[in-house]
Amino acid sequence: EIVMTQSPATLSVSPGERATLSCRASQSVSTNLAWYQQKPGQAPRLLIYDASTRATGIPARFSGSGSGTEFTLTISSLQSEDFALYYCQQYNNWPLFGPGTRVDIK
Amino acid sequence: EVQLVESGGGLVQPGRSLRLSCAASGFTFSDHWMHWVRQAPGKGPVWVSRINSDGSSTSYADSVRGRFTISRDNAKNMLYLQMNSLRAEDTAVYYCARVAAGAKYYDNVWGDWGQGILVTVSS
Numbered sequence: 001e002i003v004m005t006q007s008p009a010t011l012s013v014s015p016g017e018r019a020t021l022s023c024r025a026s027q028s029v030s031t032n033l034a035w036y037q038q039k040p041g042q043a044p045r046l047l048i049y050d051a052s053t054r055a056t057g058i059p060a061r062f063s064g065s066g067s068g069t070e071f072t073l074t075i076s077s078l079q080s081e082d083f084a085l086y087y088c089q090q091y092n093n094w095p096l097f098g099p100g101t102r103v104d105i106k
Numbered sequence: 107e108v109q110l111v112e113s114g115g116g117l118v119q120p121g122r123s124l125r126l127s128c129a130a131s132g133f134t135f136s137d138h139w140m141h142w143v144r145q146a147p148g149k150g151p152v153w154v155s156r157i158n159s160d161g162s163s164t165s166y167a168d169s170v171r172g173r174f175t176i177s178r179d180n181a182k183n184m185l186y187l188q189m190n191s192l193r194a195e196d197t198a199v200y201y202c203a204r205v206a207a208g209a210k211y212y213d214n215v216w217g218d219w220g221q222g223i224l225v226t227v228s229s
Contacts, residue, residue, distance in 0.1 A: 032213070034206075034215045036151075043201055043219035043220065043221060043222055044151055044216075044219060045219075046206055046215065046216060046217045049206055049208070049209050049213075049215045049217075050209070053208065055206055055207075055208070055217055056206075056207055056208070056217065087150055087151065089151075089215070091213055091214040091215050094153065094165075094167070094214070095153040095214035095215075096153075097150045097151050097152065098150070099150060100150055
């Protein structure tokens with residue numbers, strides 16, 4: 001059974017700074033990895049799929065990289081609307097989300 | 107514009123049943139695999155079930171297999187989740203979701219979500 005982990009649990013960043021979020025799978029998921037953003041009271045919003053492909057309408061400041069077991073979501077210059085909870089999700093096997101990283105204002 | 111609107115949630119006693127519905131619009135419903143994903147309060151999302159485009163193939167998470175049934179009516183653009191033998195641990199917001207545009211049709215990655223509907227299982 002695959003286990004997904006995310007680090008850090010909370011990331012404090014100032015607006016305009018770069019944020020780097022990590023996701024690790026306990027076994028290879030190839031590039032079958034997605035990133036979602038979620039704000040309170042809202043459904044998750046797909047940011048990245050296939051590890052590095054931006055979903056429709058997602059700004060270029062969001063980028064994803066990695067393959068196998070190690071993945072990264074980078075937000076190049078944080079905007080006020082980017083402070084939220086971020087989940088990675090593998091879909092190489094039955095889909096499974098990681099525990100999430102909260103990005104808050106420093 | 108893609109719209110997914112869930113209904114049918116509410117408070118139900120343990121052991122009872124509930125049927126969720128999801129009304130789809132803004133796309134050709136019969137072309138797409140559809141999913142249910144749930145999220146317990148304060149927890150991350152968890153995939154529940156999926157159905158292929160013509161309804162001939164379904165899959166379930168281990169936690170709901172044998173108790174939940176996913177179905178669809180392509181003539182009405184409707185997705186359903188029949189939930190039987192409900193347990194306290196089924197308490198969650200339930201979302202219907204569509205596979206992301208650009209992803210492979212069978213990929214379990216979701217680009218469109220409904221607003222969610224709360225199901226509370228409690229005596």
